[in-house]
Amino acid sequence: MSKTRTDKRLLKNLRYLFHPEAVAVIGASENPSKLGFHVMKSLTQGAFPGAIFPINPGAEAIMGISAYPSVNAVPEPIDLGVIVLPAESVPSVFDECIRKGIKAIVLITAGFKEIEDPRGAELQEILAGLANEAGIPVIGPNTFGMANLHRDLNASFTPEFSRLPKGTVALVSQSGGISHLMAFMAMRQDMGISKIVGLGNRLNVDFSDMVAYLMDDSDTNVIMLYLEGLDDPRRLIEAVSVQRGVKPVVAYKTGRAESGDRASLSHTGSMAGRHEVYDGALKQAGILCFDDTQDMLDAARALAMCPPPGRGRIGVLSGQAGPAMAACDVCEAEGLEIAVFRPETQTVVNGLLPPLALRTNPVDMGPAWYSTSAITGVVKAVLEDDGVDGILLLMMFASANRAAVAGIKEFLLEWKQKKPVVSCLIAPPGIWDSEVADLEKGGALINLPTPERAAKIMAALWRYKRMLAGLKDE
Amino acid sequence: MSKTRTDKRLLKNLRYLFHPEAVAVIGASENPSKLGFHVMKSLTQGAFPGAIFPINPGAEAIMGISAYPSVNAVPEPIDLGVIVLPAESVPSVFDECIRKGIKAIVLITAGFKEIEDPRGAELQEILAGLANEAGIPVIGPNTFGMANLHRDLNASFTPEFSRLPKGTVALVSQSGGISHLMAFMAMRQDMGISKIVGLGNRLNVDFSDMVAYLMDDSDTNVIMLYLEGLDDPRRLIEAVSVQRGVKPVVAYKTGRAESGDRASLSHTGSMAGRHEVYDGALKQAGILCFDDTQDMLDAARALAMCPPPGRGRIGVLSGQAGPAMAACDVCEAEGLEIAVFRPETQTVVNGLLPPLALRTNPVDMGPAWYSTSAITGVVKAVLEDDGVDGILLLMMFASANRAAVAGIKEFLLEWKQKKPVVSCLIAPPGIWDSEVADLEKGGALINLPTPERAAKIMAALWRYKRMLAGLKDE
Numbered sequence: 001m002s003k004t005r006t007d008k009r010l011l012k013n014l015r016y017l018f019h020p021e022a023v024a025v026i027g028a029s030e031n032p033s034k035l036g037f038h039v040m041k042s043l044t045q046g047a048f049p050g051a052i053f054p055i056n057p058g059a060e061a062i063m064g065i066s067a068y069p070s071v072n073a074v075p076e077p078i079d080l081g082v083i084v085l086p087a088e089s090v091p092s093v094f095d096e097c098i099r100k101g102i103k104a105i106v107l108i109t110a111g112f113k114e115i116e117d118p119r120g121a122e123l124q125e126i127l128a129g130l131a132n133e134a135g136i137p138v139i140g141p142n143t144f145g146m147a148n149l150h151r152d153l154n155a156s157f158t159p160e161f162s163r164l165p166k167g168t169v170a171l172v173s174q175s176g177g178i179s180h181l182m183a184f185m186a187m188r189q190d191m192g193i194s195k196i197v198g199l200g201n202r203l204n205v206d207f208s209d210m211v212a213y214l215m216d217d218s219d220t221n222v223i224m225l226y227l228e229g230l231d232d233p234r235r236l237i238e239a240v241s242v243q244r245g246v247k248p249v250v251a252y253k254t255g256r257a258e259s260g261d262r263a264s265l266s267h268t269g270s271m272a273g274r275h276e277v278y279d280g281a282l283k284q285a286g287i288l289c290f291d292d293t294q295d296m297l298d299a300a301r302a303l304a305m306c307p308p309p310g311r312g313r314i315g316v317l318s319g320q321a322g323p324a325m326a327a328c329d330v331c332e333a334e335g336l337e338i339a340v341f342r343p344e345t346q347t348v349v350n351g352l353l354p355p356l357a358l359r360t361n362p363v364d365m366g367p368a369w370y371s372t373s374a375i376t377g378v379v380k381a382v383l384e385d386d387g388v389d390g391i392l393l394l395m396m397f398a399s400a401n402r403a404a405v406a407g408i409k410e411f412l413l414e415w416k417q418k419k420p421v422v423s424c425l426i427a428p429p430g431i432w433d434s435e436v437a438d439l440e441k442g443g444a445l446i447n448l449p450t451p452e453r454a455a456k457i458m459a460a461l462w463r464y465k466r467m468l469a470g471l472k473d474e
Numbered sequence: 475m476s477k478t479r480t481d482k483r484l485l486k487n488l489r490y491l492f493h494p495e496a497v498a499v500i501g502a503s504e505n506p507s508k509l510g511f512h513v514m515k516s517l518t519q520g521a522f523p524g525a526i527f528p529i530n531p532g533a534e535a536i537m538g539i540s541a542y543p544s545v546n547a548v549p550e551p552i553d554l555g556v557i558v559l560p561a562e563s564v565p566s567v568f569d570e571c572i573r574k575g576i577k578a579i580v581l582i583t584a585g586f587k588e589i590e591d592p593r594g595a596e597l598q599e600i601l602a603g604l605a606n607e608a609g610i611p612v613i614g615p616n617t618f619g620m621a622n623l624h625r626d627l628n629a630s631f632t633p634e635f636s637r638l639p640k641g642t643v644a645l646v647s648q649s650g651g652i653s654h655l656m657a658f659m660a661m662r663q664d665m666g667i668s669k670i671v672g673l674g675n676r677l678n679v680d681f682s683d684m685v686a687y688l689m690d691d692s693d694t695n696v697i698m699l700y701l702e703g704l705d706d707p708r709r710l711i712e713a714v715s716v717q718r719g720v721k722p723v724v725a726y727k728t729g730r731a732e733s734g735d736r737a738s739l740s741h742t743g744s745m746a747g748r749h750e751v752y753d754g755a756l757k758q759a760g761i762l763c764f765d766d767t768q769d770m771l772d773a774a775r776a777l778a779m780c781p782p783p784g785r786g787r788i789g790v791l792s793g794q795a796g797p798a799m800a801a802c803d804v805c806e807a808e809g810l811e812i813a814v815f816r817p818e819t820q821t822v823v824n825g826l827l828p829p830l831a832l833r834t835n836p837v838d839m840g841p842a843w844y845s846t847s848a849i850t851g852v853v854k855a856v857l858e859d860d861g862v863d864g865i866l867l868l869m870m871f872a873s874a875n876r877a878a879v880a881g882i883k884e885f886l887l888e889w890k891q892k893k894p895v896v897s898c899l900i901a902p903p904g905i906w907d908s909e910v911a912d913l914e915k916g917g918a919l920i921n922l923p924t925p926e927r928a929a930k931i932m933a934a935l936w937r938y939k940r941m942l943a944g945l946k947d948e
């Protein structure tokens with residue numbers, strides 16, 4: 001970064017990055033081997049409701065949209081410029097953008113600070129000077145771009161990002177690869193995303209700026225960060241600390257390994273840095289840290305959907321004993337307590353289940369497979385127990401329990417998540433899919449593909465709650 | 475278990491359990507609220523090529539197949555009896571089966587050693603006496619049953635098990651819930667299964683017997699065990715030690731938590747027992763241990779498909795730097811070495827990739843997205859480097875690298891797995907699915923959904939190799 005404090009004007013202009021009325025693609029192309037082709041496809045196929053101006057001096061029109069030789073030839077105002085021209089031409093493009101009054105830039109072009117040739121870093125310095133002077137926030141260089149799903153804005157070279165379900169989890173990432181991975185994972189598990197931003201070399205927009213913006217973004221409830229290295233970690237920590245607890249911030253930082261650290265230097269022009277130092281500092285700021293993409297994604301989804309499990313006392317209600325044991329092992333390892341039911345609760349459970357399997361916590365509801373009312377009764381009694389702060393609801397399909405999920409659906413949808421319900425309701429493809437989707441969409445529960453992942457997610461909710469409480473006590 | 479040594483006759487008769495010519499369903503029913511209905515459905519829908527005899531004194535025919543009042547009324551020999559009648563009637567059914575000359579039994583009925591009433595355990599003792607005397611191996615009681623996919627035999631109450639892809643990984647499990655979970659996971663990731671066996675209360679067939687049988691089973695290459703508790707762990711350890719290294723055996727044991735241990739007692743009539751003691755003993759026997767269903771399943775799939783990574787020196791070849799860093803972190807944490815390329819290899823890589831990103835290991839192949847020949851050249855050079863024992867091939871889809879997977883397909887299919895290739899080739903649904911499936915079916919690689927899981931799988935292959943080497947040295 002070429003400055004110590006982000007200009008207020010620059011932060012204010014982030015609004016135009018995510019909510020532009022008009023976007024120019026500088027370097028738009030009809031040649032599929034050019035990134036300018038893919039960016040045009042992203043914008044046009046993504047149903048962006050604003051104006052799109054392809055900029056290309058050699059074309060009349062691109063993808064059926066009138067093209068202009070430069071941004072200054074466009075007769076209307078432009079908020080956002082997406083640049084895909086070669087590195088050496090970018091300084092003059094920046095000049096033109098400033099003259100045109102463009103408010104924000106996505107600089108996809110690579111070949112700056114991250115390359116071996118020192119001229120790359122020099123060029124990046126020149127651009128930073130121009131952008132800072134003009135108060136223009138720049139995403140990149142060396143990035144895939146960004147997307148704001150709630151504006152139907154896909155300003156990236158990956159048209160497929162427009163397929164992402166709209167939701168409330170934002171991803172801000174230093175790696176295009178990890179961003180693409182997490183986006184495709186989100187698609188495959190139907191997880192809703194608000195914004196996805198590839199910071200690239202971070203010319204003048206860093207994690208701290210994005211966190212500050214997203215804390216006030218009404219479309220975002222949870223912020224995910226993928227980090228490799230930071231020039232000034234204190235700025236991020238300050239940005240999160242100021243609004244600690246307002247919205248959960250989760251982070252995954254790679255570069256623990258020596259070899260990975262080398263990769264980081266080359267990748268985005270920063271060493272990943274001492275992992276332990278970061279880890280402690282991020283936690284101190286109130287950021288929940290993970291060391292796995294799937295774990296972070298699961299936790300972000302849970303934090304967006306579930307209340308915290310009060311004092312961490314969990315009821316484990318299972319259709320079979322084995323998955324309950326697997327979940328209990330994880331719960332205890334992660335510091336959750338397997339609740340002791342109130343006597344009244346235990347009486348209800350004993351009245352609903354025959355003495356054929358375990359009826360204390362964990363509860364094996366196996367003998368009640370055929371009885372929707374018994375299963376519902378057990379779940380209700382345990383959810384209403386004030387000594388239980390959340391439940392893990394585990395059931396593996398068998399022909400005899402086919403009706404169980406449909407049977408508890410109504411009750412769970414009405415219960416409305418006063419306590420977290422994390423489930424693992426698993427069947428062969430096509431059997432419980434629609435019921436589970438309805439339960440998730442209705443906010444009744446969050447479903448995970450293994451009992452261990454369900455328990456880990458409950459533990460992440462608990463860890464976040466304890467972390468905030470611990471920081472408050474200090 | 476009611477005996478200290480398994481009878482030789484009993485072990486020999488396990489052949490009839492998995493390869494019967496004729497099966498009787500004792501308690502067959504046309505009432506969908508009876509397990510006898512679901513077992514009949516499993517056998518008939520599973521395309522079992524042998525004879526099926528429904529036994530029910532009150533029915534002429536069940537699902538269009540002539541029914542008989544008892545096994546002794548059946549005019550032909552019967553190899554396998556599947557029993558779904560209430561517990562109290564089972565001793566007399568056993569008597570009839572013995573008279574009929576039935577060679578093996580699957581006893582699905584619950585209500586024996588696992589229930590609170592001590593009569594359950596007494597009844598189980600009686601059955602064990604009868605079965606041992608007659609040399610009949612009994613799967614169960616208190617089990618979903620079993621399936622032998624290579625015989626199209628689904629002798630369980632879950633007809634959906636017939637949907638499992640045929641393959642070489644066997645699962646022997648003490649939990650019906652975990653068995654169902656792993657079966658559905660296998661279906662969802664198209665992982666081939668040979669046999670799936672729910673041991674239940676283990677009347678007279680335990681893990682050791684199944685391992686001994688599966689070591690000689692030509693349809694099985696890898697054996698997965700899900701354990702909760704063992705009455706006599708030494709027998710399992712002996713059974714594995716005797717044939718150590720012949721086939722990989724992997725295990726997942728729950729009951730680490732106190733609450734889970736309580737559940738185990740109720741579940742299958744055995745305390746899960748001191749976890750650490752088991753863990754050490756299982757490792758000593760040459761069993762690779764896991765504490766997560768997904769981790770065990772991934773490892774079993776990898777052990778069935780991949781050679782071991784020689785001396786653990788890994789090449790990390792990635793389409794983007796971030797996923798490479800994530801993989802390197804896991805590799806180093808798990809004791810794998812990020813290889814240093816031979817100078818010749820490095821020269822080839824440098825000739826194929828421009829100096830825009832990291833070209834030493836890990837290699838960021840980002841600048842070669844458009845060039846299939848460059849990517850293939852890098853992969854080939856690194857696979858041919860005798861200082862590299864396996865590669866992690868990571869690539870997240872972007873429009874510009876769409877052709878990359880198709881482009882390296884031919885080369886990888888020809889390479890034929892002299893070294894393990896573990897990949898994470900991830901795209902939105904529908905984009906690379908068929909190419910990746912072809913590569914997996916052709917034995918060229920194993921694909922995982924995150925770079926961390928890919929690295930963990932490489933580490934599991936390496937851990938297995940080191941474990942065997944360590945035990946050999948003793």
